[in-house]
Amino acid sequence: MANGTVAETTAFAEVPVNQALTPEQKIEFLREMYRIRRFEQVSMKYYQQGKMGGFLHLYTGQEAVAVGTISLLAENDHVITAYRDHGHALAVGMSMEECMAELFGKATGCSKGKGGSMHFFAPDKNYWGGHGIVGGQTPLGLGIAYALKYKGIKGCCLCYLGDGAVNQGPFHEALNLASLWSLPVIYIIENNQYSMGTSLDRSSAFSKCLAARAEGYAMDWDLINGEDLYEIRAKTQIAVERAHTSCRPSILEIDTYRYTGHSVADANAKKYRPPEEIERYQTLHDPLRLWKQRLIHEGLLDEATADKLDHQAREEADSAAHFADESPYPSEKEIFSDIYWEVDNNTESGRRGRHFFND
Amino acid sequence: MPLTTYRDALKDALAQEIEHDDNVFIMGEEVARYNGAYKVTEGLWNRFGDKRVVDAPISEAGFIGLAVGASMMGLRPVVELMFWSFAYVAFDQIINNAGCVRYMSGGLTHCPIVIRGPANGGTNVGATHSHTPENFLANVPGLKVVCPATAYDAKGLMKTAIRDNDPVMFMENTLLYGEQWEVPEEEYLIPLGSADVKREGRHVSLIAHGRAVLTCLKAAEILSAEHDIDAEVVDLRSIRPLDEETILRSVRKTHRAVLVEENKPFCGVDAQIASIIQEKAFDDLDAPVLRVSSLDSPAFYSPPIEKKQLPDAHAVIAKVLKIC
Numbered sequence: 001m002a003n004g005t006v007a008e009t010t011a012f013a014e015v016p017v018n019q020a021l022t023p024e025q026k027i028e029f030l031r032e033m034y035r036i037r038r039f040e041q042v043s044m045k046y047y048q049q050g051k052m053g054g055f056l057h058l059y060t061g062q063e064a065v066a067v068g069t070i071s072l073l074a075e076n077d078h079v080i081t082a083y084r085d086h087g088h089a090l091a092v093g094m095s096m097e098e099c100m101a102e103l104f105g106k107a108t109g110c111s112k113g114k115g116g117s118m119h120f121f122a123p124d125k126n127y128w129g130g131h132g133i134v135g136g137q138t139p140l141g142l143g144i145a146y147a148l149k150y151k152g153i154k155g156c157c158l159c160y161l162g163d164g165a166v167n168q169g170p171f172h173e174a175l176n177l178a179s180l181w182s183l184p185v186i187y188i189i190e191n192n193q194y195s196m197g198t199s200l201d202r203s204s205a206f207s208k209c210l211a212a213r214a215e216g217y218a219m220d221w222d223l224i225n226g227e228d229l230y231e232i233r234a235k236t237q238i239a240v241e242r243a244h245t246s247c248r249p250s251i252l253e254i255d256t257y258r259y260t261g262h263s264v265a266d267a268n269a270k271k272y273r274p275p276e277e278i279e280r281y282q283t284l285h286d287p288l289r290l291w292k293q294r295l296i297h298e299g300l301l302d303e304a305t306a307d308k309l310d311h312q313a314r315e316e317a318d319s320a321a322h323f324a325d326e327s328p329y330p331s332e333k334e335i336f337s338d339i340y341w342e343v344d345n346n347t348e349s350g351r352r353g354r355h356f357f358n359d
Numbered sequence: 360m361p362l363t364t365y366r367d368a369l370k371d372a373l374a375q376e377i378e379h380d381d382n383v384f385i386m387g388e389e390v391a392r393y394n395g396a397y398k399v400t401e402g403l404w405n406r407f408g409d410k411r412v413v414d415a416p417i418s419e420a421g422f423i424g425l426a427v428g429a430s431m432m433g434l435r436p437v438v439e440l441m442f443w444s445f446a447y448v449a450f451d452q453i454i455n456n457a458g459c460v461r462y463m464s465g466g467l468t469h470c471p472i473v474i475r476g477p478a479n480g481g482t483n484v485g486a487t488h489s490h491t492p493e494n495f496l497a498n499v500p501g502l503k504v505v506c507p508a509t510a511y512d513a514k515g516l517m518k519t520a521i522r523d524n525d526p527v528m529f530m531e532n533t534l535l536y537g538e539q540w541e542v543p544e545e546e547y548l549i550p551l552g553s554a555d556v557k558r559e560g561r562h563v564s565l566i567a568h569g570r571a572v573l574t575c576l577k578a579a580e581i582l583s584a585e586h587d588i589d590a591e592v593v594d595l596r597s598i599r600p601l602d603e604e605t606i607l608r609s610v611r612k613t614h615r616a617v618l619v620e621e622n623k624p625f626c627g628v629d630a631q632i633a634s635i636i637q638e639k640a641f642d643d644l645d646a647p648v649l650r651v652s653s654l655d656s657p658a659f660y661s662p663p664i665e666k667k668q669l670p671d672a673h674a675v676i677a678k679v680l681k682i683c
Contacts, residue, residue, distance in 0.1 A: 080428075112465035121464035128431060129464060136451050139421050143428020150384070150410070150434060170452070173421025180416065338466035339500050341524035349523060353552015353600030356500065357631065359638075 012230035017072070017237040023300045029071060029229055030295060030306065033063040033288045034313035036087045039096055040260075042317035043086070043103055047264050051325065052103045056117050059087035061259040064287035065190050066091040068232030069158055069254075072240050073126075076148065076155030080128040080141045082162060083118035084190075084258075092127045094120065096320035106327035113330045114338060134195075135161060135168030138187065142174045145185035149247060156184040156243035164195020164203065166210050175251070179217040184243035186236070189253040190226070196262040197272040211253035219249055226256035227285045230294075257281040363542035365535040368510035369399050369475075372517035373437065375546065377403070377411050380435060383521060386413040386422055387439030387476075396441045397477065397536055419445050423474065424452040430472040430526075431460065437521060440476030443530055444490040457526040458501035473520045475529035478506075479570060479621060481669050482533055486657035491622045493568070496528045497599040498626075503527045503551060504598040508572035510540035512596055515549030523551065532570045552600030556609065560591030563615040563679050566606060566632055568595040571619045571651075571670060578675035586676075588683050598628055606632060607640050614645040617678045619670055624652035646682035651675055 012018065040058045047056045059066070066087040070079060081088045089099055094110060102109030103117055110120050111130075118132040128144060131137035141159025148155045165171055166189060178185050189210050193200050204210060214221035220242060224235045232254060239250035259278060261269025270278075295301040337343075342350035363371070376383050389396050391404035391414040404412040415422040419440065426436035440446055446453060457470050480489035497504040503525055507513040513531065520527035557572060558579050565575035572594040579590040593609050595601065610616050616636055618629035633648045654668040 110465065111463060111467070114465045115463040119463040121467045123431075123464075123467050128428075128468070129460070131456070133451055133455050136424070136455055139424020139452060140428035140431070140456060142421070143425040143430070144432055146425055147429040147432030147434050150429070151432075169448075170420040170424060173418035174424070176416065177418060177421050177425060338462050338464075340503075341461065341469040341471075344466060345524075349519070349551060352550050352602075353597060354603045355552075355600045357601075 012228065012234040015234040015237070017233055018230050026295055026300055027309070029067050030288070030291050030301070031309045031313065032067045032091060033291065034310045035096065035316065036063045036066070036090050037288060038310070038313040038317040039086060039090060039099065039320070042314070042321050043100065044260070044264055046104070046321055052117070053105060054116050055083070056103070056264040057084040057262065058258065058260045058264065059084055061281065061286070062190055062192060062226065062256045063087055064229050064232060064291065065188070065226050065254050065256050068229045069188060069236045072233060072237050073158070074155075076153050077240070078126040078128060078144050078148075078155065078157040080137050080144060080157060081130065081160035082134065082137055082165065083130070083132045084162065085118065085120050085130040088160065089120040089122065089127060089130070092122060092125045094122050094125065094127065096316055097323045100317070100320040101324040101327050104324035104327065105329065106324055107330040107334070108323070108327040112334060112338070114334070135165040135171045137161070138165065138168070138171040138174040141187070142178055142183060142185050145178070145183040145249075146181070149183060154244050156186055156240055158186050158188055160188045160190055162195065163189055163191040163193065163200055163210060164198070166204060166213070175214070175217045175219065178249035179219045182247050183249055184247050185249045186239045186243055187249070187251045189251065190256055191253050192256050192258045194258070194262070194273065196266070197268050199272065209253055211251040214251040219251060221251040221253070224252055224254040226254040227287045227290050229287070229291050257285065360541040360543055362539040363510050364537055364539050365510040365513050365531070366397065366399050366537065368514035368540075368542050369517055369531065370401065370403065372514045373400065374403060374406065376518055376521040377407050382433060383435045383437060384411045384413060385437045385439065386415050386426060388415055388417055388441050390414060390439050395439070397533060399536070400439065419449040420452050423449040424456060426472050427452055427456045427460070427470055430470045431468050435471050435521060437473045437475060440474060442488050443476050443478035443492055444488050446474070446492065447490070453496070453502070454499050458499040462501060469524055470526045471524045473527045473529055475517070476531060477533040478530040479532040479534060480653060480658045481665060483660055483662045483665055485660045489658035491653070493528070493530050493598050494622050494626060494628045497628065501526070503600065504530065505551060505596065506530045506569040506598060507596060508535070508569055508594050510538070510542050512549060512555070512594070514542055515547050516551070516596060518546075519548045519551055522548075527551070530569065535570055549596070551597045552602055553596065554602035554605035555594045555596055556591060556605065557594045558590065558592040560589040560613065562589045562613055563617060563683055564591045564593055564609040564613045565617050565619055565675065565679070566593045566595065566609070567619040568598060568628060569621060571621050574670055574672055575619050575675060578672040578679070581672055581676055582679060586680065588679060590679065603635055606635065610636055610640045611643045614643055615682050616644070616648045617651060617675060617682070618648065619651045619675055621653050621669055624650060624655050627652050649678045649682060651678050
């Protein structure tokens with residue numbers, strides 16, 4: 001992980017996009033990061049109690065990436081991500097309740113309990129999922145950008161992927177198309193250094209960094225220290241501007257770290273990396289702690305206020321879990337809805353012929 | 360009524376839908392300047408320009424995924440596959456994304472995309488270019504699958520597929536592109552999920568889709584002329600949704616069924632049809648339901664041998680004579 005010097009970080013604080021921030025906005029970022037962290041911690045607790053099925057990929061440690069990048073987006077900018085999608089969902093404004101209820105498999109979940117942890121969606125907030133297959137969302141993000149350009153809308157799509165997804169073929173097809181056709185998509189590689197249990201040096205061949213593969217596609221790229229919100233915003237803003245004004249794609253690689261295993265079910269979570277490494281990140285590089293210190297240093301916050309924000313986030317997460325626990329499971333008749341639009345909408349097309357083949 | 364090729368019928372449908380809806384565009388390999396590898400899109404780029412007819416590089420997963428994403432945003436992409444066999448490098452995009460995204464989002468998204476191209480053997484291009492994936496794509500709830508046998512059906516079904524709000528896998532046949540049928544110039548739509556009785560008959564139902572329908576019509580002529588057997592030919596036209604009523608009505612009338620397809624036998628489309636018939640028309644049957652499929656091996660290159668792999672009229676007649 002890059003360690004920005006004081007001079008560098010000050011420089012990022014002074015770029016216009018950060019200078020324009022009000023104290024309230026800066027404090028809001030901290031609140032959002034606390035909300036993500038507490039949401040994840042509470043969801044892990046209930047997962048371990050057997051309240052959830054399947055997988056649970058936690059975002060703890062990476063909070064600044066989603067909060068920092070998404071904070072820059074405007075009305076016509078869109079977001080799509082992979083399976084570690086809770087942080088982005090909360091950052092785009094989805095409620096803890098609908099997200100937690102989805103984890104519990106409840107009817108009140110954002111995807112009615114049909115998608116689970118890896119498939120949160122909120123198209124009304126320009127949030128297009130939540131995708132389970134590694135790298136599978138990268139052509140979809142391209143298509144969202146394609147649609148914006150096709151319709152003549154000035155906007156962009158932030159398409160997130162992990163460092164493990166960079167070796168999937170469709171990602172490279174998407175990069176070529178993005179540059180060839182000049183599409184306003186920004187690929188954000190959240191490099192947490194492990195693709196499941198395989199470290200970066202055992203999975204990827206590269207010269208400077210993963211994002212530098214963009215050079216092969218005549219595309220701009222940048223490398224970002226993911227523990228510094230100012231740097232994330234400063235450098236992401238350049239890519240957003242590029243997409244908006246020149247309709248050009250970018251790759252941003254944001255160095256970050258996940259504190260928990262690949263998923264909560266990752267039996268080897270503490271075997272493929274030394275415990276001291278995790279501890280080092282939590283102690284020295286934690287994005288929440290660093291942002292809090294920054295705000296205290298700027299005179300915008302004191303410890304008591306920060307603790308209060310944290311406490312409120314914890315209460316909100318607990319309350320969301322209570323809501324989820326109390327919510328009803330989907331009814332069995334839900335099994336056959338949301339498969340075909342035409343059937344759901346009872347159109348002539350939806351009524352004609354047999355769509356489902358049980359008895 | 361004018362005679363039109365299967366190819367031109369498809370082209371006319373595409374042109375009409377491009378004119379009908381600003382959100383419709385065609386994307387695929389060689390579809391624009393080259394005029395289409397099989398000339399289905401010939402002249403469309405000249406007529407409609409770069410925005411509506413888009414040449415894509417050889418990246419099926421990339422551009423099909425792009426089209427799925429664009430369709431979630433309200434566009435109506437019609438993606439050409441030079442061969443349906445090439446879809447196999449894009450299955451994640453087709454099955455996991457186009458097929459599942461509506462369900463996994465609890466109905467918050469939908470995906471009005473058409474993926475079209477030829478899916479047939481019989482052209483001596485070897486196993487990798489001769490696949491017929493209608494059975495396993497129809498196995499995916501969320502996808503629709505259409506296999507027109509004639510120019511008339513190809514045009515009417517293509518227009519419907521483009522207007523449909525679900526992902527439609529549209530499977531054509533290179534051996535039919537140059538064949539002619541009567542096709543009206545005025546607009547018409549053929550709904551998905553409606554089979555067509557291509558020939559009325561009393562003694563046996565020949566149930567087929569795609570080019571196998573034409574094989575059945577030929578067999579029916581011979582059966583009538585040489586064996587005094589009056590065969591009915593039912594063209595499924597759409598595999599999913601499936602017009603079960605028309606299938607059952609025919610079997611209840613003839614009491615015998617031979618199912619014919621150019622698909623492979625194991626879990627082929629006809630395995631599903633046979634299951635439906637035995638379950639819902641068991642008491643109407645006077646004989647076992649028989650099947651004629653492609654021979655159960657990869658496509659042979661050698662032209663005279665490959666011909667033997669696909670069902671022909673004689674194979675159909677042989678099966679019919681076993682039960683009539």
